[in-house]
Amino acid sequence: MVTPEALEDIVGSDWVVTGKEQTAAYKTDATPFALMPEAAENIIVVKPADAQEVSEIMKLANREMTPVYVRGGGTGMAAAVIPTQDGIVLSMERFDKVEEVDRKNLMVVAQAGVTLADLLKAVEAENLLFPPHPGDEGAQVGGLVACNAGGSRAVKFGVIRNYVKGLEVVLPTGEIVTMGGKLLKNNTGLNLMELLVDSEGILGVITKVIFRLYPMFAGMATLVISYDDRHEAIDTVPEILQAGIIPLAIEYMDRDIVDLTAEYLNMTWPAAKGKAYLIIILTGANEDEVYFQAEKVVEVCQKHNAVDTLMTERREEQSAILKIRSEVQSAVSPNADSLDTAVPPAEIGNFMDEVDKIGEKFGVKIYVVGHAADGNLHHVLMKDVADRGLLEPIKDEIYEVAMRLGGAITAEHGIGKKSIYLLDRYTDERQKQIMRDIKKSFDPNNILNPGTAIVP
Ligand SMILES: Cc1cc2nc3c(=O)[nH]c(=O)nc-3n(C[C@H](O)[C@H](O)[C@H](O)COP(=O)(O)OP(=O)(O)OC[C@H]3O[C@@H](n4cnc5c(N)ncnc54)[C@H](O)[C@@H]3O)c2cc1C
Known part of the structure; x- marks a missing residue:
């Protein structure tokens, strides 16, 4: 030792x-x-x-x-x-420097311990945009990469993986290697950098990251659409996309979870009506483009019996709405568990129905919040569910439904140490062995984060 x-x-x-x-x-x-x-x-x-x-x-x-x-x-x-x-x-707390915001290449070079909050500050000061926004801005750049974080803004630009262009990594055996660079195209051999993304700290220590950036949108608006019927809200989502509008985010929240989070934050939710909400963030090259998109979105929402539509372009109001969405996980804490399943986007309505039935069967309220356009739902099971001994049976049934619908046990939170039994249950033997072999070739003595992310 x-x-x-x-x-x-x-x-x-x-x-x-x-x-x-x-x-x-x-x-x-x-x-x-x-x-x-x-x-x-x-x-x-x-x-x-x-x-x-x-x-x-x-x-x-x-x-x-x-x-x-x-x-x-x-x-x-x-x-x-x-x-x-x-x-x-x-x-990694001392790796806290944003080394370069490269306007010409639209890239940022940051040490791995820079927090998301500080990264956003540095990038936005140059009028540039780093679109991903997984909830907690205290997350560090290295952690975002190691977890391939997703978050609410993945609809238009995808998850962290889509932004990682270069890494500096220290291997478990001590060698310092660089992977990728300020490159948009790079087909040099097997892509080891992609393996480091979502490696949950088991393959190497990420010390520096190069992320791709985008120009800051000149126009941005957030819509809050209220519905009395949750299914109408969900059915709206594919139609918005089919209408040719790709918002930055389409988030779904139950009224219960909105009220809980707003109260926790001592904030006010802008919509009074409705039992279910879509939060839709639109971006465009100018205000007119955003208005054009908003009109089309509202048209689709009204076709699906939206009871209220609010739109704001004011930065503080948009941030307040995003904050209420982003802080759900903190507001429902301590909870028994917050699931992170994904299903094909077109199955999301069926998935919700099936989970409702599971809740009814066990006599339990299952809260839901999610990234509606990504097919990624977070079902929240509160502490009383665990106290009644129902946590595992309910989770098992939810996972079974998700997998039956062609889904995944985790969309963005990862396996960690918490869900290895699920990885074991739902992955075939050959793939489990390949994962072990990859781990061994990076880390022959299994010293880096043992007991995480792969089935032993
Ligand atoms: C309130 C809240 C809301 C959230 N919402 C979302 C969401 O909407 N979408 C989403 O995808 N995620 C969400 N998350 C999870 C978030 O994405 C992760 O917490 C974040 O990516 C982890 O970053 P971290 O720096 O805190 O990592 P840590 O928690 O410190 O570590 C997580 C893993 O990354 C590894 N790691 C950390 N740094 C490095 C490094 N430099 N090199 C190698 N490995 C490293 C660790 O070993 C560990 O395995 C949320 C979390 C909270 C608390």
Whole structure:
């Protein structure tokens, strides 16, 4: 086992933390408490300043066979970051510089510990746009890549994977490698960079990221469409897309979850009517283009019996609406679990119906919020469900329905340590073995985030 003294020799004594109380904050994330695996007792937190120091730490840990857990913002929801064996938590908090906003290439180069909030600030100061917005802006750039985060704005531009163009990575054996670059096209051999995206901290330590950017939209508006019938809301979604309008986001929220979150944030939801809402964010090269899209969207919504339509172009009002949507996970916490299934977008209405039936069968209220155009729903099961011993049977039935409809057990939160049993249940043996083989070729001694994201 690596000692604190050996780590101090690499990073200096100010950047090594030991002791139960001092390390406690490095042992949790945003996973529902009841599902969080127990963290190990003896954790050393180390805070390197650059890739060279990370490399020395990894070489040492590999030699001593000491587990290393890379920690970003600690906002993950799958317990991926929890150190479950005695070892090292490698905190990326000192990698906090946006190195370059490259206007000509439309790229940003950021160290892995830059938070999403700081990345957005730097990019927007140059009137450029980084479109993805997974809920918590405390997430770090490296964590976003390691989790291939999605979020509400994936409809038009997709998930984080679509933005990653280059990475600097320290391998578990200590070598520093670069993958990709400021390139839009690159077919050089097998794409290892793509393997690092969504690798949940098991293949390498990401130290630097190059993201693609877009010009800031001159026009942006947010619509809140209210419905009395949830199915009418869902049926609207494909028709909007078929009408040739691709919004930045189409989010679905039940009234119950809106009220809960607005109250939690002490904010006011702008719509008074309705039991179900679509939040639609439209962008365009100018105001006229946005108005044109808005008219078409409202037409489709009214055809589906929307009871109210609100539109705002004011930045603060748009941010307030997005905030209420983004903070749902925090507002429903502590909950028993928040699922993250995906189904083909056209199946989303059927999926909701089937989950309603499961809720009725067990006599349980199942809240739902989701990325409606992506087919990605978050079903929230509150604590009383677990107290009644119904959590696992209900989840099992929801997963069965999702898989029957051609879905996936996780769309954006990942497997982490929380859902390995599901990966095991729903993946064939050959694919599980390939995943193990890939892990072994990156990390022969299984020191980097052991017990995460693959079936042992
Ligand atoms: C309120 C809330 C709302 C959210 N909403 C969404 C949403 O809408 N869509 C969505 O997709 N996600 C959502 N998330 C989850 C979010 O995407 C992830 O929490 C985020 O991507 C993780 O970043 P992090 O820096 O906090 O990583 P951490 O939680 O610190 O770590 C997560 C994993 O990434 C690894 N990791 C972190 N940094 C590095 C690195 N530099 N190199 C290698 N591995 C690393 C860790 O080892 C761990 O396995 C939400 C989370 C919260 C709390």
